[in-house]
Amino acid sequence: MCPVPARSGAAPRQASLADLGRPLSDLTFVVVDLETTGGSPATSEITEIGAVKVRGGQVLGEMSSLVRASTPIPPVVSVLTGITDSMLATAPTLDEVVPTFLEFSRGAVLVAHNAAFDLGFLRAAAQACGYPVPAWEHLDTVLIARRVVTRDEAPNCRLASLATLFGSPTEPNHRALADARATVAVLHGLFERLGNLGVTTLEDVREYSARVSPAQRRKRHLADDLPTGPGVYVFRDGADRPLYVGTSRSVRSRVRTYFTASEPRSRMAQMVALAERVDAIGCAHALEAEVRELRLIAEHKPPFNRRSRHPERAVYLRLTDELFPRLSRVRSVGDGVTYLGPFGSTQAAQEAEIALLAAVPLRQCSARLSPSRPTAACALAELGRCGAPCDGRQGVAEYAEVVGAAREAMSGDPGAVQESLEAHIARLAAEQRYEQAAEVRDRLAGYLRTAARRQRLAALTGIPEMVAAAPTADAGWDLSVIRHGRLVSAATVARGVDPRPWVDAVVATAETVRPAPGPTPCALVEETERIGRWLAAPGVRLVRLEGEWSWPAQGAIRAALRYAT
Template sequence: MPSTEAPQLSFDELGTPLREVTFVVLDLETTGGSAAGDAITEIGAVRIRGGERIGELATLVDPGTGIPPNVVALTGITTALVTGAPRLPEVLPTLLEFLSGSVLVAHNAPFDVGFLRAACERHGRVWPRPPVLCTARLARAVLPRSEAPSVRLGALARLLGTTTLPTHRALEDARATVEVLHHLLERIGNLGVQSLEELLTLARDASAHRPTQKQRQKRRLAEPVPSAPGVYLFRGPRDEVLYVGTSGDLRRRVRSYFTAGERRRRVREMVGLAERVDSVVCAHALEAGVRELRLLAAHKPRYNRRSRHPDRGWWVAPTAEAFPRLSVVTSPRAGALGPFGSRSSARAAAETLLEVVPLRRCTQRIPARNPSAAPCVLHELGRCKAPCAGYQPVDDYAPAVAALQALVAGQDDGALRALADEITALADRERFEAAARRRDQLARLIVALERSQRLAALAALPELVGARPDGHGGWELAVLRWGRLAAAGVARRGTPPMPVVEALRRGAQTVLPGPGPLYGAPAEEVRLLHRWLTTGGTRLVYSEPNWSEPARGAASWGGWARRARPAPVVDASGAGLG
């Protein structure tokens, strides 16, 4: 009968050492029908932990139909034998209780799990979604084909010399599977597999690469790493940083690099070069994410593929001259729009801006007094007032510059409304292709403006304090200054949070605002902070001044842009935002 065990495992807890894991090894016999009906005729299950058998469950099940002769010949289970046995709805509650808090093990597990899941759905029971281990897949991952050409249960039982042989009866087959599992677990020690997470990863992909000799030898590098949230750094023979990452459990994550579960070629190469693993313990995931970004920017490790240049991006900004024009630059300036992930996307945004604000398109520098160039063809087409030829004075050009500044700052969305009206007019004249092009241009511009205004509004705050529930009755706390994380801490359950908040504010890093719309803060860090503040139930504890976004900003056009569904817009980190 089932015994009282630990609560149901979750996937966040799959770093459990194998000796602490409870397995329930299961086998089903059926009528040969599909999972759509009550085809189960017998259930056998064995509960084990630490190599010890701690419980068994076995029962015949009346499927309510006759059992075909070929199935009777295979299993010996006849219609007369199951007549009077409990029906499946009566058996399910006991079986689900027996499975509670365990990892479900079966040979060809998709077959057994499919029948049980379908039965739960059919009879109004909630399938508990336990972690599932298939011994057939595990055998294929552990045993070379030269040793085990077949991974059928009978073949493995003979190969491994189990004392119980499968007989197509549920409990006997479950007992045989227990012995097969124990033999396979003995084999995986030399693969560096010591935790449930590693075991499930190995079995999930039977073609997983085995850890190299270097990987196994360097497992010692994980020994001094603490089991805490934070950032880890792999260092090479010259003490150079090879790779930076974050984890909620540093020790468990670092250990995974030395097992069969790690199949990335570049990472395996990196592990071969590593001589040391440093760790930075953090208060919570937000601090770890920010520190990771800063370390990536500082060291630019060659084995990291993303975020090595969090300060890199492209901006659209007006030039500092008498008749400003738009330019695409890499250094943010006051009034700039961005950041963009590529020069081409920034240029596309600049072209759309020129459609909605009447700035000049030429690139020449025009003096404030006595300009004498010949007007270009745009003047003849009525699309430029030719300040280059002296036909437009500075005062007459200034409203266009002011319109650009108001649009980027979110103070006036009139330019967006004008372009939307033009799209409607084109559609009314049945110029659908032209309307579609304008629609996509406007949608991309709205996305870029919304992102820029959202980040700029947060980066403009001298100080903000946020608190997010940690899921255990406590709080994760963060102090932000000018778009940067200045302090991080936690108030555990039972600890009054406000004294902790005040202590964090007093000890927070001093941040001096820099140039540009983000006041010198890296766009990726501001974006990470904004996401943390606006998700997960985070509460605003303090803000000076009040955190707000422009009322006439592009956010009010977000629904329009999403309905338009333009091609994805790429931000400075390469992540799609469209």
């Protein structure tokens, strides 16, 4: 064995096993998964614990237990997991389950998929039961997967996607033990890949996630002359092509992190290797920086940006303009049409279409119908899912009532869709068909989110001009001028300065916009949505408003809150 270099003036010493690291094959891991009543340990409770103990690729034991909760399980959670209040009525309490788990996991390295969630609940549970909170060593399979799994192999790092990639014999199903077993398969698959890279000890795994190449460090000088305030930065290659666009409240500090171990995304290392220059655009405040980022990404479509590159690919669901309207999926919509959207994908639009048709019996055939030329009805008429305007059983006036209900569900009150699908969910849950109920619930939640999105966008884009101010940390004001949902001017007013002349100045120098047809006449959808979130932040004040800013009292925005995740 080679001696380990000692500090200056000290004698060399022999390397120990601790210096070499602890081989993964010699360690005991406890892979754990929890089911809970919600997302926060402060307000939610554990309903199920599942754990699998493994060592050297072999399963040593398993632990699984339901946990009696002190409050009812929310219906949405019950549909997702299949765990009901009646199942927990005779389950052991948290005081009984926690000591069993602490003993089961003693001396082991904990593993979880999204470990921060599970460890947060476990620490809170130990504390609530009067036990010292263990200083668990742990690994997070999500973080490891982000380093070794490419997007070509799996669309994301969710447990279901990784379980499929690594051929897990157990399919994750939102039950604790099944998900823990699936995580074991993912863990072993990740360890196999890490072993091929020479990562064989627990210390190696931790170091691997923080690895920075010398070439990456040598480019730190690219951040030296960048502004220290809020703004947008653009990494460019030797041919001056944009590689990546980002934003930060402190551009120089953020860009420096790309050359250090604090940047965990492996694709960013590839981007930095290609980068030869970093340009920056200083902005008045964070909102302006975020808006400029969205515009630059949409314009240049940098290869290392994953989001916001293709706003033109949005999908809308619209009612056709004909005597017997039907639903149609389109890429754009003009003024004066009834539509729902935008959707991020055709699949999402199709799910919303299924939800709407389950509540409103619009025709689903694509032929152009005329009362003077009846045609044979399809099977949907016999099933009661269409009034058959094709063969004359439903006249123009009767069908117009159906179309009116569809218009209301798409642009006003989605109550008909919500009532229909919630009744379907209840029937499926009563029959213990929880997976199908979860699918219908997700479909309803997606419909309501999109309907709420449409109403927020319509409300904001209909305002000719709005001036708003947000308080800054140093008691100043961030000013924004918004016209038809587009940020057209921005400024920051320092503490103690009268903001009124500044308001006049930012309005006078604001960009002139000419509304185009469509739901977002002057800006990208994401820009208008980002402005909407900024306006809803605590402390933001309306300074001037031309027109009105409102949405339906019984509309989708209120309904969507029930299914917010």
